[in-house]
Amino acid sequence: MLKIQKILLLYIVITAVVLDIAINKQSGIQLMYSYMRNYTGLDPLGPEDVLRSGNGIIFLETSNRTELPSLILCAIESAARVYHDRPIVFFLKELSEINSVKDERITRRRYPTLSAFRNIYFFPLKPEEIFKDTPLLHWYQNINPKQEPYLVNNYANGCRLALIWKYGGIYMDTDMISIQPIAHFNFLTAQSPELSNNAVFGLSSHHYFTWNAMEDFAENYNGSLWGNQGPHLFTRVLEKFCNISNYEGVEDVICGDISYLHPQSYYPFSFGSWRKYYETWDEFPSFNDSYALHIWNKMNEEHNTMVPGSKTLIEHLYQKHCPTTYETLARNENIYI
Template sequence: MLSILKISIFLMFMVSFGFIFIMIIEQSSFLSYFTFLEKMTCNNNKNFPKSNGTTSHVNPSYILRQGNGIIFLETGNRAQPPSLVLCAIESAARVYHDRPVAFFTNGLSDMNSENDKDSAQMKIPILSSFPNVYIFPLKLEDTFKDTPLLSWYQRVKGTYESYWVNIISDGCRLALNWKHGGIYMDTDVISIRPIAVKNFLAEQSSQFLNNGVFGLSPRHTFAWHAMEDFVKNYNGAIWGHQGPQLFTRVLKKFCDISKFTAIEDAICGNISYFHPQCFYPIPPPSWRKYFETWDKFPTFNDSYGLHLWNKKNSEHMTMVPGSNTLVEHLYQQYCPTIYRAV
């Protein structure tokens, strides 16, 4: 009887030990697997801080600290950007996958706390799959602080200005670029290949610049001179006076803008200025060509990006899936995530 009891106790001990051993192994495997996933996630996003509240470093100064970011602006009040804006951001996030892409939008102006800023990404969830995209509320006084534009902004009455949204956009892009450097792009520019040059401006047409795309290092003298001219020669009644016309007249103070004889960069000091083919191969009067069908799509081999002239699009033409238009082709190739969501 005693032997049977000893055997029973031994068997119960072995079963208990085996169960505990299995639990330890399974837990160890689970933790190893979890650690592996965590390492994979960290490795994939190691250059870009998360914007979901896990870090206090998600602010423009930190994200754009290296001076090589891509900056987009929305100075209207749209909380949900149209597909062309999202396509522009996605295309930049793909082309400049190793750089931060910052979208400053007035549509999030009600956000004030750091937690609000951290959760801004979720306001446009379709962009959350791109770890290098950051969304920030556009705070005008903060943007203009420590620049010549602050005193102008504090005294001008925007409600009386015919082109106020455009004027504010012209000012913000200069101030943000002065502070952070990098590349500014309009939200109707689809990126197709990276720009290797750090300091550049681009012609829209012969001897006439456009401020829809430009790149400068932080604290560049051109940006400062442009802001000073913006204030000194301010005229809100003329469309583009603080935009393309401003860039053209400021550059002319430093260099003679000669006509291009070939598709190659010209140089003014430490600034390159690009041929119109680089961003404006389809000129403003022909903007509808983006929404037409083509027998053979152009290659745009001489372009870094394509400006779709949304300002001209008073008919509110959009990309229609299945239309076989040039703009559909561009969406499919350069912003496939947005294309599938339309």
């Protein structure tokens, strides 16, 4: 009888996977992970399992918070919708160790707007493991937090490089709202014609650019200079391989096997124009030339937020690209449990 039950369960799982592949066009291996996680008692998947295909979308939270603002939830939800056939992995510094299926489920349930997405995964951020076998381990082990005015930011700058070096895929800042999938595999982004930015980039695992960037990070580290380990680092390294100063129209620049994307791709508004997202518009921009929108939350010292009913551009973006988060806020329900 028990053998029959096991066979029946396996048949149900396989049938469900096949149906979901047909309906949702998701990859079979990713869906199998989801069903195994939801319907069996197997141990939880680690990041090396979820990200082993090299096509994951990676987010980081390097501060001590676990109660996340709605913009972060919107960023993750929008990515999960746009990249529905790819794993969305969120690493949090303060996340407790995940040792069982129950632990993982409990973590996801703390974020009601994300818990229904089977392609979203939460994992603790473990710096010693992330920086192992990279030029960044010595830096991490020897920094003095008391002498680091931008420690959280530089910690995040290092982690994103090491994670993409190890796993490959796309890294995104948590104030990036995805609006359409990007077709490029290896890409960097221009903030302006003269300046690259590391808020979003995609590279294969063990790519030469990532290793060069980690070496430059460690060799030319200056923790007191804002952006030295971020946008300026990417610009320095990219300039070693190609000319990044010229764009014609909104065409991208091809540099070896890397596409260097026009600022419109992710930064249609410059950092000095970040308030436009919180203004009302007679007609909302289409952003047809953008894959995602950098909201520039670092500039938002006024702590502006999305307000339901405000008719602002940011409200429009929430409604369109992270509707679960928007509807939860509009009903005045909790976004964190």
